[in-house]
Amino acid sequence: MTYKLYLGNRLYFSWSIAAYLMFNRFGLEDQVKTTIFRPESEAALRPMLADLAPARTLPTAITPEGALLNDSMAIAEELASRHADIPFWPRDPLARGTARALANEMHSSFGGLRSRWPVNLRTAYKTVTPPDDITPELERLEEIWTHARKVTGAKGPWLCGDYSIADAIFAPMATRLATYGFDTRPTSKAYVAAHLADPSLRRWRAMGLANEAELPAFESDFEEVTWRGPTPMAAKAIETGTSENDACPYSGLPVTHLMETQGRAFGFCNAFCRDKTVNDPAAWPQFMALLEAR
Ligand SMILES: N[C@@H](CCC(=O)N[C@@H](CS)C(=O)NCC(=O)O)C(=O)O
Incomplete structure (x- = not known):
């Protein structure tokens, strides 16, 4: 399929x-x-x-x-x-209903945040004062995220127990709060941090940083600050060196592009595979398996 x-x-x-x-x-x-x-x-x-x-x-x-x-x-x-075998929605009916309600509210609402502050995974800005029409939306997010966790008894980082569609649909909003420094309310702060630490989202950002153009239409003039997610493991592209691996950890093809981390050189089959890894090595299980193999 x-x-x-x-x-x-x-x-x-x-x-x-x-x-x-x-x-x-x-x-x-x-x-x-x-x-x-x-x-x-x-x-x-x-x-x-x-x-x-x-x-x-x-x-x-x-x-x-x-x-x-x-x-x-x-x-x-x-x-x-x-894919009935995959828990896209929580299995528990109370959690499932709550997740559906939240996902659909995200999809139909929050017009202020969505129109004023474009998602920007490239950077974060010094915290800006939210315009008046955005403050109620920030409070609403805090309210429904707190409500979902409470009624479903969520113990981990996600809204309704295990990661569900509700979390996937709120991920862009979580990054928006991080980019503009609105991740200040208690539940929002923890929830945004969980998204920024999530390996799937980190891989998407690492690929974006490797391959996408910076588009002025989506950028703001605010002062930029360090990304509010986990600090990536230090790594850099290198032109020459001897790679520890002969085959790219993603494709299995011969190594052509090199990267250095922790004083060791690793190789990849093209610039994109190398650069997405340089941007956040720990987000890539195939690379981490290579790193930890010796
Ligand atoms: N209801 C759609 C909204 C999708 C949407 O608005 N996409 C924008 C980009 S984020 C788009 O394609 N805009 C181009 C257009 O409307 O011409 C969804 O939830 O997927």
């Missing part, structure tokens, strides 16, 4: 992050062929999406039978129906 998935620039396209997580975070990454569109602005996007009519929005997933899923929640629900 192979899905096709069409997404936007990894650093800026909010719903695309959620759709990627729906495949990557739930173990379906081997069943999907992903295409990334890189328009210079949202306005430049529409002509690029002619083949995704009638909706022409990102994300879009196409099922093996050809159904065109042009909406994040449609992708979520269709995957949940098709």
Whole structure:
């Protein structure tokens, strides 16, 4: 079974992050062929999406039978129906109902935050004072995230027990709070930190930093500060050296591009595989297996 998935620039396209997580975070990454569109602005996007009519929005997933899923929640629900063995939604009915309510509220609301503060995984800004229309939305997020954890008795970092669709759909919002420094309320702070530490999201960001252009249309003039997620293990690309491995940890192909970490050299089959690893080595299990093998 192979899905096709069409997404936007990894650093800026909010719903695309959620759709990627729906495949990557739930173990379906081997069943999907992903295409990334890189328009210079949202306005430049529409002509690029002619083949995704009638909706022409990102994300879009196409099922093996050809159904065109042009909406994040449609992708979520269709995957949940098709893969009953994967707990996209919590199994417990109380937790499931709560997760559905929250996911759908995210999808239909928070227009202030979504329009004023674009997702930007490239950087974080010094905390800005939220405009008046955003403060109630920040309070609402804190309220519903706290409510979900309380009624479902969530003990771990996620809203309704194990990571579910509700968490995937809130991931872009969590990064937004981190980028603009709004992760200050207690539940929000812990929840945002959990997303920023999540390896699936870290891989997406590491790939974005490796491969996506910085687009002025999505950037702000605020003062930039260090990314609010975990500090990545230090690593850098190198031109010469002797790689400990002969085969790329991702593709198995011969090594052509080198990276150094902890005074050791490792090789990859192309610049993208190398650079995504340089950006956050610990997010990549295949690389960590190599690092820890000796
Ligand atoms: N309801 C859609 C919204 C998708 C959406 O608005 N995508 C934007 C980019 S984040 C887009 O494709 N805009 C281009 C356009 O509307 O022409 C979903 O949840 O997936």
